[in-house]
Structures are given as C-alpha cells and as structure tokens.
Amino acid sequence: MEQIRAIWRYGIKVGIIGGIVLILTALIGMIEVFTQRQIIADVVSMGHALYLAAGLFICYLAAERTTPAKPLWIISNSMFAGLTTAFFLVLLIILGRHVNLRLMFINASDLLLNNLLTFGVQGNDGLRLLLIAGMGVGLFTGLFYLLPKFLRTVILWSLAGSAFAGVLQELIRPILANNFPDVISEWLLTSDGLTLKGALSIFIFIALIVISWSIKGGGIRQGWQGLPKKQQSTWRTIGTIILLAVILIAPWRLGLFMSEVMTIVGLYVLLGLGLNIVVGYAGLLDLGYVAFFAIGAYVTALITSPEIMNLNWSFWSAIPFAIFFGILAGVLLGVPVLKMRGDYLAIATMGFGEIIRLLVLSDALRPFLGGSQGIGQIAKPQVLGFVFKGPQEIYYLIVAGCMLVIFVSWRLKDSRIGRAWKAMREDEDVAQAMGINLVSNKLLAFGTGAGFAALSGVIFGSKIGSIYPHSFNIMVSINIVCLIIFGGIGSIPGVIVGAAALIGLPELLREFAEYRFLVYGIALVVMMLIRPEGLWPEEAHKRELHEDKTNEATG
Amino acid sequence: MDGLDIEIKEKTIHSVIGPNGAGKTTFFNCITGFYKPEAGEILLENHSLVGLMPDRIVRLGIARTYQNIRLFPDLTAIENVLVGMHAHLKSSYLGIILNTPFVKKEEQEAEAEANRLLKFVNLETKANMLSKHLPYGDQRRLEIARALATRPKLLCLDEPTAGMNSGETQAMCDFIQSLRDDLGITIMLIEHQMRVVMGISEIITVLDYGKKLAEGTPDEIKRNPKVIEAYLGQGSAAQAH
C-alpha cells in the first residue's frame, strides 16, 4: 500500500509533469529540427539526444525524490515515471492520428509524430516500442541512481562533456585546425558530428580528469594552503602572467569567429561593469542604460564619419568626446530621476532609453543623426599605420578598455565612494542619515556608468563601421541587467562570467536561432531559482563564508 | 506635533519618553531631517536645521540610531562603520582611481579608527562578518558604533534596549554612560523602559500626543501628576479595547 502511494507520489506525478514537458518539447519543433544535426555521426542526432536526455532527467528526478530511498522503490518509481511520460507521448500520437494537430501546432508534423517520437518505427508497433522504451529508460535510470555517487558524478560529467563537444563541433573544428595536427581533428570529427571513437575518447578523457581531480584535488588545495605566503604570491604572479599571455594570444589561436565572440563579450563586459556600478553598487535599477551606449556610438560616428558632419577626425579623438558626452548625458538624465525609487526609477530610465532611440531614429532629426539609414563609414582605429580592422585586432582594443574599466571599478569598489554607493543600495534613508550626500553620489554613479557605456559605444561603432538606431533597443538594456545579476550582482568577475554565459554562449549558438532565446529564458529562471546569488558572487559573501569555516575549525 | 519646545544641554543624557504614538520617533525624524516640521525652528548651536537634508545635519554633528535596527545588512561590520565616517573623509574621485598617497593614508587611518570604534563596542573580532548575520545585541552596538563614526556632538538613540534581557540592558546602560563620560557626547534617548530612563538620564522630557507634558530630573518626573495620569490613562485605554 505504502509502496503504491510512493509510486503515485514520486513516479507517476513526476511522469505527468515529464510527459507535459516532453510533449511541449516535441510540439515546439525542437526534436525535429535537432534531428537534422548529428552529435555522433550516424549514431546519435541532437534531437534524439535531447529526447533521451529529457527522459533520463525525468526518471532521475523521480528516483531522487523517492523517500525512503529503498533500492526497489527507487527503481519502480523511476520506471513508472518513464512509463507515464511515454504514455503521454502515446496519447499525443494517437490524438495526432485522428485530429489534424497542425491546424494549431504547426510543428506537429507527421514525421515527428509517427517516426521521430517512436524511434523510426511506424504504426502501433511504434507505440508499443515507445512504452517499452519509457520503461527501459526508467529501469536504466533507476539502476544508474543506485550506483555510488562518485561513479554517477564521473559519468554525468563525461556524458555532459561529450554532448557539449558534439553541440559545439562547429567551433571546435577551426580551433583544432588552427592549433593541432590534422590527425586529431580527423580522429574526433567528421564533416557532420563527432566520430564514435572521438566521442568515446572525449568521454574517457573527461572521466579521467574528474577522477584524478577528486582523488588529488583535495590534496592540491591543502598543499596550496600549506605553502608560505611568499611562495603563494610568486605562484599567483606566474598565474597572472600566464593568464595575460593566454588573453593576448587567444584571438590568433582561436580563429576569426571566436575572436568576434570575444569582442562582443568584451563590449558587454564594458557595459556590464558600467551598469554594475549603477545597479550593483548604488542599487539604482536603470533599464535605459543602452542610451549611453548609443550616445557613445553616435558621437563617434558623427565625429569620424564623412557622412553628415563630415569632420573625418580620427577614432582616438572621438574617445574623449564620446565619454564626455556620455557622462554629461548620464548626469543630466540622472538629475530628474534623483527622487525616484525602485521601479519608478526603472521605468523612467527605460523611458530615457527609448526616447534616445526614437530621437536618433526620427525623421525630425534625420539631417543631424541619420535617421533610420544610420551613419556609415565610421573610422577604424589606427596606430602608426596599423589598422584595427577585423575582430582579431579590435579585440586588443577591447581588452585594453576592459582592463581600464575593471581597474577603475576595482579601485572604486572598496573606496569611500564605493562604500557610499553600497550603503545607498542597502538603505537609502539610513545612508543619508550617515552623512552621505545622495545627490552627488547618485550622479557620480550615473556618470561613471554612463562613461563606461559610452566607451563601449565608441568601440562598438568603430567595430561595426555603420550604426543604426535598431541596434540600441531596450533588449540591450535588459540583457545587461540580466547578465550582471546572472554573474553575481556587484561582483567584477561576476560581470565577466555573466557576459560570457549570457552573451557569449548565445553568440556561439547562433545557428539555433529561436531556441537559444527559449534556452536563455529557461536558464535565467532556473539560475535564479537554484542559485540566486549568481555564478560568481561578490567577495564579501565569500570572505565571510571562509571566515565562518575557519571559526568553526578553531572553535 | 505641536508647540514642542525642548532644550538639550551639552554633555547631558536627555531622555524623551511618552506612550506609544506620542510622537517620539517623529520628533527624532524632525531633528535628523527626515521630516520637515510645518512650523517652528530646530537649532544646533544657533545653526538652523529646518529644511536641511539629513546628510547636512549629520555633518553638523547629529547622529542617530533606529528603533528597529537599520544596518546595511549586506555590508560587513567594519564597512558599516566606515560608511559612518564618509562625511569626514576627503578622498576625491580621481584620487581614488589613481590611489594617491593621500587616499592611501586616509584609508589606513579610517580603517584604524573603524577598528578602534569596533573595539570600543566589543566587536573587533567580528569586523568581517556581514552585519545581517550578527546577533541582535551586536547589531545594536554596531549601529551605535556606526553613529559614533560620524563624530557626533549629539547622539540620538531610539530605544537602544528594545528586545534585550535585563543583563544586556544593564550592559547597554553602562555603555551609554561611558559614551558620555569617555567621549563627551551629548546623548538624547528615547526609551520605553522606565528603569533605564530613570537610571541614566539627567533630564527627562515627557511627550504625549505631540505635546510636551513635563520636563525635569528623573525625581521630578516620577512625582509629576500629569505624567502619572498619562501613563495610567494609556493603561485604562488599553483595557477598554
């Protein structure tokens, strides 16, 4: 009796949710579209991998939730979850046979329902196979769950690693071609997907790394802490030098496209660090931040382009102007919103962002700002005849910009001004009661943030060569807010990690078009639910956690 | 509030008491600039405070704490104190970015002073803890340390012993007295617990419905019939509910 109730609670209920999720995944066309792409050539397509992974995940959830965790219960629950999920898909297929689902769900094609979902077997045999497969996956997952935790971790990591390699094959290919002899590339990749042996070798390679880390990792960490301070700092310096060297040679080793992605991420790091000062330090939610980015780009365009103003100044001379106007705009736009708080501030600033975009787009200002045709022929940066032309050259400019901005943010962070900002973020009234001038500190934050954004805009304008109002819509602002919180609000490395995750990854996955936005959305939700502090939270929290641990150790 | 006239003498411990809703906290908010009185004048050493922003008033030498502790929860203890010193630091924006010798020196001195203040309130070992994780009593003392960091002439404490047991309360009383004795700060106190008020204040003002009911030394207040009536009246009102 007890066991039947457990099956209902942990098996079938999870299976119902899983069934709905899988039906949705199928109906939005993800499975069908992804089957066109191979992970392991002629063995597993991405669609099938997704389909299986979803099933495995559902059964795993069922197994994990089972209490008490008796082996038999776990297996039965997992199997029932798999069966229920399959049952839902069977229902969908049967429904699809009687009703033309395509009138409503355009992706419910015949191919999907009667072929892909049933692993290529058609007719009622396919339905039976689907049910059996559901149970099989459940059984497999249940047994897998009963393995020791260590083994599970290793297998999961290795599986994830191989799948990741398969998904990103297009990127791996040029990198391999650039840096390694052809043999490796031939071993790992075919023209479409990984080779079977390649996938296996990646699997084993990652497994070895995970195993060795879990055996030796603790020792290494202890060894590190055991080192004298001086030695630690020498090692740190060496590490920094290696890191710098890697950063400097990266574009030439990773190829054109990766450099492009890194430049884009770099631009967003600049933007993110700027907004991090406004939102992360000072706690002023600014949803119109793109305005300053636009101002930077447009000032550069006006100064350096032969169109419109025909000044034809150099890129370098545009920088101070752009930053000056950016800061000026930041302060001027900051003044009217000084008294607003929270979401009033957010919407008012969003309004500013939109106003700026509409103004540069407008026919009314077209003679001065180019209207919808934008401004073209923006100058590329040049030093002594060397032109920063493609992404591999612009990259260095952006790295320099990022370093400058990281340096400034880092200096400000723990200074008198940084503390004032953080105090305002925590409690504006009390901050004022502690002698902090809200007006000047808020304007300082707005101005600093706007300056960084303008710098980013300068490089952006020059990199693209021609700018259009369309590039400065509200989604840019929203993206930046998301990335600084995703990375860990108020944290400088967090911004970099956040930009890499939320800008870099979608950029790498450009060919997945719509689905990357879906995944982006789900990632935001899941991340906030399971790790709201972000990927790399602010130091103070960590510092404290660390201290707690030492306290425990001593006490 | 209406027709209130209170004079606080230098280096005294001056308590303001009254039943709930008597306007004690409102009175504090007026002094520290959060509310603007409709009429009347607030003077600190002949300098008018009415209409000044709270940050200006702090610079002139009035600091406060809050009834329901309002620290900066996600800042560490020492950062909370350093924020209090904000007004007296002079590092400029550019100076900070270039990390000039002046800024370095100032930061070092500020940190030293902050540590001294933390030591003064017995929190030197918890300097790097986030203030939201400190125990209640520590938070109270940290809030006072933060207020002290503004180098006040007048320190306004809003129910510093609220929620404390008798031992803690006694410690707090001693601490308040030491503030005045050691640092020479004038202290204004809002308190609920009569025992505390009577124990440490030199002058007591009784408020009721925004009006001054009585003023005098603890002994005078104890004997004042109006005060007794107000407190009893409140009690009987409570019974009527």
Added chain:
Amino acid sequence: MKRSLFLFVGLFMFLAASIVFAAPPTDPLGVVTIKPGEPIHIAYWFVTAGSDSTLGIDTKRGVEIAIDDIKNNLLGHKIKFDGQDSGCNAEGGQAAATKLASDPTIVAAVGSNCSSEAKPGAPILWNAGIATVSPSNTAPYLTDPKRGPTYDGYLRTAHNDKVQGAVAADFAFKSLKVKKAATIHDGSVYAEQLANVFAETFKKNGGTIVAQEAVAPTDTDMKPVLTKIVTAKPEFIYYPIFVAAAGHITRQVKEVSGFEKVALMSADGAFSVDFYKAAGESAVGMYHSSPDFEAFGKVYEDFIQKHIKKYGEKTLAPFHAHAYDAANLIFKAIEKVAKQEKDGTLYIGRKALRDALYATKNMKGITGSINCNQYGDCADPRIAVYKTSPENVKTLVMPKKSFWKPY
C-alpha cells in the same frame, strides 16, 4: 607506411586530374574541394530569431524548397544548408558573417535579410572569398557604383528600392493622375528609402507630397496618425511597409472620416496572402507594386503548394520567392564553374564562382527574369502594379494580372 600510400594515391589522382583537365584548378581566392560523399555547403545568414524572424524563416524556407526542387542533388553531391541568425541589425549581421567567414567549407552564402546587416557583413564574407546573394536587401547603397571593392562578392535578387519607388510614383502621377500624395514609412531602412524615392520622383513629376509620416513596425493603432494625414487632404497614400503594420493602416484608413476616396498603395513588402488576412476586406481596391510575375504565375503557385505541404502554413513574408531564386542562382553558377573529377570530387574556385554569379543572364526565376548587372543587382527590373479585387481577398489568392506596367 600508410601515409606514403596515401601520398602515392593522392599523387596519382592529381596526375589523373591534370590529364582530365588541362590545368589543375586554381583560383586567386582559393578553391573549395568537395570530396566524394561530402556535401556542398551553402550557408544562410538570415534573421531567424526575434521580432523580425518571419522574414528570415520565410527566406530560409524559400531556399529549402529550392533544394528540394533539385532533389538535394547538385553534381552528385548533397547540399548542406545551415546558417546563422543575423538579428536584423548591424552587429548581428557582422557576427553572423564572421562566423560564416571562419568556416572554410562554405561555398557560397544566401543573405542577408536586412540591409543594415549586409552593410558590415558582406565585406567580411567577401574578405573570406565567400560570395553572398541576398533575397531581401533593397537599400540602393549595396549595389551603388560607389560601394567599393569590398562589396564585390555581393549580389541580390531583391529589387533596388530606387526602381520600385520610382515605378510607384510614376503610376500614381501618370496613371491615377493624383497630384497630392502622402507617404508613411516604418523606420526600417527598406521602407524609408522607398518612401523617399517615391517622394522625390513624385515631386519631379510635378506632384506635391502633402505629408510624410512615420510609424513604428510594432504600432497597432494607426488612426491618430491617419487623422493627422487626413488634414493634409492627400488623394493617394503610399506606405511601402511590412505586412503587420500595413494591415493595420489599410483596415484603419476606412475608419477615419475624410479618407473615403483616397487611393492606397503599398509595395512588395506587404504583397502577400498574409496581408489579405491582416487587412481583410479593406484591402479591396488597393494597389501594390511588385515584380511582374505574370509569365511565371504557375511556378509560383506550385511553390506555394510545396510550402504549405512542407511547413504546414502559408508563406510568412514577401521574400521567399527571391530566396528561391537566389538559391537557384547559386546552384546554376556552381554547376557552371565546378570542375568535377571522375570519382565525384568537386573543385569550386571562389573567384570563378563570383564571376559566374555576376555573369548570370536571363535565368528564369519565379520573381522574373534574373539578370545580374556589374554591381550585383540581379532582380528583374520589370515592376508592375497590381490591384486587389474582392475575389482576391475572399479566396486569399494573389491577383494574377497586373493592373499597370511602366513599359
């Protein structure tokens, strides 16, 4: 051991090849070699995500149907068709083009969708030797004689705004004999250019432009802006914008008093069945400028049928046919320049492919006769004006006969 065998075989094959062709295939910009069993890689850079994605998905499907029509077989090789989302903005175009440029297997590209993408993107592709054919860029700049050599690898099957805008103006002035016209654009590079060309030509013809307005493509309530236009008393409104906003305007014109007699005209951006759905019966009597596909009507209808069968819905935007033609343009050019070995290995010279694309003449496409000029404009310059009848709207069929032709 094995290696030397390979070398030997390779050498032998090379020799064999040089006997078959007088000279080994060389090309100033490099040669793409496609071994037997490997696909010919053609990539798109379209806007396939976000608010403008109908455009990209529509054009992408056009190419996919073109691939189906040659049974996925070009010179004995399959076609690998994938690509990148270009976002309908300059930075997206740049990123997508860079990603394509870094893939040496790509023979040719189809794209971009928005002119703002092509401006930074096309030179990047050409720098990597990849020629690209756009099915939907209409900005004159891209095929302007002054565009510079960095755009040498760029062609398009969409018409230049200059042609279409002028035809519309001539039609309004000469055929409808209106003297006062108003224009509305939606802030897109395409529409603004068309509206401007129209206004210039119309004024040159001797008419007056009484109002030049603009809306946002996301606007829905057009009645206020129409009320503003009505005060200028135009006899003719030209709004060369996209389906959604054009549908709103067409419907709402009838609801604004004072517009009972005004003539309405839009361009190929809103000339689709979807527009009839969006505008409903208000579309009756309105004019569209569009390529003159009278002679190709049957092919186009077949195309639509295939589309519905394959994707479960009607076409999404107006440029699928241009994309179909762009794909065929590339296929024909590859067939022309590819050098094939006996075992099926293909050599495609990049410069040769580009030259072959530019040399295309009189190719029968579904948007008309495709002729590329020296600046890459390949669209049939014959633009006709169509008038919508009640039947068109009721049965959701495009008009078959043109209403007016400038030639």
Added chain:
Amino acid sequence: MPTKFQRWKERITATDIVMWFIGFALLVFIILGSILTLRAGRYTPVQWFDFVIYGLAQGSIYALVAMGYTLVYGVLRMINFAHSEVFMSGPFTAYYVAAYFYRSSLLESHPVICLIIVFIVSMTISTLIAFLLERIAYRPLRNAPRLIPLITAIGASFTLMYLFRGLYGTGFQAYPVWEIFSGKWALFKGLEIGKIQVFVIFAAALVMVALYLFIQRTRIGKAVRSVSEDKEAASLMGVDIDKTISVTFIIGGAAAGAAGVLYALVFKQVFFMMGFIPGIKAFTAAVLGGIGNIPGAMLGGLLLGLLESIGPALFLDGFNIAAPYQLKDAIAFLVLVLVLIFRPTGLLGERLAVKKA
C-alpha cells in the same frame, strides 16, 4: 540668526534647480507646442473628438493590462515582466477557437455566443499561465532580494514567448471579423463613433469595475488588499499569503486574457510577440498612475492612450516637426518623466515619506 539668503543657499541645491528647470522646460515646450498647434487650426473639433475616442479605446486596453501589473506589484513588490506573455497567451490560443467558429459559419449565426466562448477560452488560458507562472517561477523566491524575481520574470517572459512561438508559429494570425462590431454610429453634427471602440471602452470599463468591486468588497479581495499593505500583519491576521498571491495572479491573468481578446478584436493580428509592446506600455501606465494602486492603473492607462493619440498632434504639430507620430512613444515617456519629477510616486501613488520610520 542666519540671513534669509543663507538659509536659501543651504537648502536649495544646484540639482534641484536643474531638475525644476528641466521640468519647466518640458512643460513650456508642451504648452507652447499646444498653443501653436491650436492656433494653426489644422484640426477640426470632430478630429479632436476622434483623437480622444481612439486614445480612450487604446488606453482602456492598456488600463486592463496595467491592472494585472499593479495587482501583482501590490502583493509581491515586483515588476512581473512576464505579464505581457500572459496577455499574449490567451488571445493567441483563442484565435484557434475563433478560426474554427469562422470556418464552421457559427460565427455568422451566433456571433454573441461565439464571442463569449472566445473570451472564456482566452481568459482561461491566460489565467492558467499566470497561475503556473507564480507557482513555478515566483513562489520559491518569496524572500529573495528585489532584483532576483525581476530577472526570473524576464526569463519567464522569454520562455513563454518562445514557447508559444514554437507551438503556434512565427507568423501572425488574423482574427475573423465580427460583423456586429463593424461600422459606426452617427452622433450629432457629423460626430461619428466606431462600434468597436464603444464596445472596447465599455467592455474594459465593465471588467475594471467588476475587478475593482471584487477587490474592494469580497473577502478574497480584502485579503489581497491586506497582503499588499502589509504581508506580515496579514499573515498574523490569518490570511493565507500563498493562496492570496495565487488569487492575485488569477485575477490579473483573467484581466489580461480579456484585454487580449479586446486587443485582438480591434487590431485583428495576434502573434507571439504581440504582448511585448503593450506590456511595456501597460507597465508604464501603471507607474504613471502610481504603481500598486488600482484606480491609478486605470487612470494611467487611459492617460497613456490619450497621450499617444493626441500627444504628437497637439504638442509637436505646431513646431512643424517631420513625422511627429514617430515620436509618440517619446512624448509618452517625456510626460511620464515630467509627472514623476513633480510626483515621484505617480499620479495616485502614496507619498514616500510615510514608507517606514
């Protein structure tokens, strides 16, 4: 005693002056523009009347959506970014029902019944989405810092938008025409008013009044209000917080579903991004009126609709600016900023000073 001048100097800061200057400059710009436009006399009174009607029709849809934002803001203190997708999901799904009615000619024979069913379907779907949204995405974050649920909401918005895009496709679908709503009624002196506008304004007003009464009069409504005033106190008084918040989402979802159908009846086109712009507008409207305040949302929505409709003609036409309607959102946002300069908490929002002492 300090002199009067010194007192002023200490109390008025440069930023105050700049702020007031900006505010007044905007005000002067608006007034001057209006005067110039009115003196040019381009528009007849009938046209001004039309502007108002168009604005009210659009505004009442904004107001309905804004109610959802404001209700959620009241109980959770967060911008529910995904509300625009709640608004989209209902009518987008109900389209398929409407299309079925159209194909089967039911629409012609029983237009009213069909309309009611379409409303019910749309409101059900929107309500369901709103309910699930709260359960899955927001409930676990009840005590998280303010920005966390905002990001979750943005993520949920993306997820829903692209989920529906995957399900129903990228293109738009066009709602069939209800014949009963086409045409106009003639009022006096050449004034005419479209039937659909009248219907929208009345239907929206009806829903809003019903919701308002529901919130004001019923027990559940009172619970919602008490939670939005003080969550802790409400829970001490025995109000089930979770349930109340769910109810709030359900009410907001139903309002959005109804607004969605009205939107679809007026503008016909539904597609997966249809919620984005109205969502932003509605939230702006809620802020304009004072967020968290239900009459404020109504007022803000109507005002925003009016501003978009009249604003460019009234304020910009007089200056002879090219294509003024391109700037209608800029006008709306300028007025928003102007309002917030003088009233930082919106038109009907509570005063900040009483926030907490």
